Amino acid sequence: MNEQATTAASNTSRMIEMRGLNKWYGDFHVLRDIYLEVERGERIVICGPSGSGKSTLIRCINHLEEFQKGDLTVGRLPMTRDIKRIEQIRRQVGMVFQHFNLFPHLTVLENCCISPIWVQKKPRQEAEAQAMQYLERVQIAEQALKYPGQLSGGQQQRVAIARSLCMHPDVMLFDEPTSALDPEMIKEVLDVMVELAHEGMTMLCVTHEMGFAKTVADRVIFMDQGQIIEENAPDRFFSDPQSERTQLFLSQILGH
Ligand SMILES: Nc1ncnc2c1ncn2[C@@H]1O[C@H](COP(=O)(O)OP(=O)(O)OP(=O)(O)O)[C@@H](O)[C@H]1O
Numbered sequence: 001m002n003e004q005a006t007t008a009a010s011n012t013s014r015m016i017e018m019r020g021l022n023k024w025y026g027d028f029h030v031l032r033d034i035y036l037e038v039e040r041g042e043r044i045v046i047c048g049p050s051g052s053g054k055s056t057l058i059r060c061i062n063h064l065e066e067f068q069k070g071d072l073t074v075g076r077l078p079m080t081r082d083i084k085r086i087e088q089i090r091r092q093v094g095m096v097f098q099h100f101n102l103f104p105h106l107t108v109l110e111n112c113c114i115s116p117i118w119v120q121k122k123p124r125q126e127a128e129a130q131a132m133q134y135l136e137r138v139q140i141a142e143q144a145l146k147y148p149g150q151l152s153g154g155q156q157q158r159v160a161i162a163r164s165l166c167m168h169p170d171v172m173l174f175d176e177p178t179s180a181l182d183p184e185m186i187k188e189v190l191d192v193m194v195e196l197a198h199e200g201m202t203m204l205c206v207t208h209e210m211g212f213a214k215t216v217a218d219r220v221i222f223m224d225q226g227q228i229i230e231e232n233a234p235d236r237f238f239s240d241p242q243s244e245r246t247q248l249f250l251s252q253i254l255g256h
């Protein structure tokens, strides 16, 4: 392969690329010169102290936050302010939040069908059949006709994951998906995430579940004060953290 062909081939496997991303909230510089490349199928865990910019960083990927400087490409599409481009990019990106964000007035099944029907224009029957398949996969199909308020937190979060998968995303973003859950429900959600990772989904997960990071992450990224301070494969990251800030952070979260 010549050099041009090699570059083209390697670009097709790139899912996300951030080059010199900077964001301010007014005077507050929340993201500072972020460089991040994520290949298709890669699993990234992002951790760091509260307020370090983790949520802001991943929310830039589907334009829930705007950045002011730098470049971001998702699936080779450069992010712009053009609404059509934003929609193209959002179609590739699924997101799961800490607080599930399910529609309380819709059943589990309706929550999973609403975007396929209204955004993808799928016939209702097809959307429902697909939703049931994904609900099966997260082992909650028997709750399909219930409302979110009738489910436990762990069950609601699994519905939120199924709902995202119904849109066939190329990459999934998770923002502390287990941190609002009671301890006994954390595992059932992590199990679903681990399965997704093993199936080859590209994933960026903000989480402090270090067991999860050790099991599935290809890379762990540590952020502090709007910067990526350190990134490494999990075994190196945990056994030999390089910066003092990472060492301090790990001693705090692993210390209890
Ligand atoms: N809309 C906003 N306006 C102004 N400042 C904001 C806004 N959203 C977030 N911030 C600030 O930006 C910083 C980064 O916030 P962000 O939510 O990305 O942090 P985080 O690392 O996800 O923290 P946590 O672990 O608590 O979720 C924080 O100092 C926060 O107060």
Ligand SMILES: [Mg+2]
Pocket: 054, 055, 056, 175
């Ligand atoms: Mg956050």
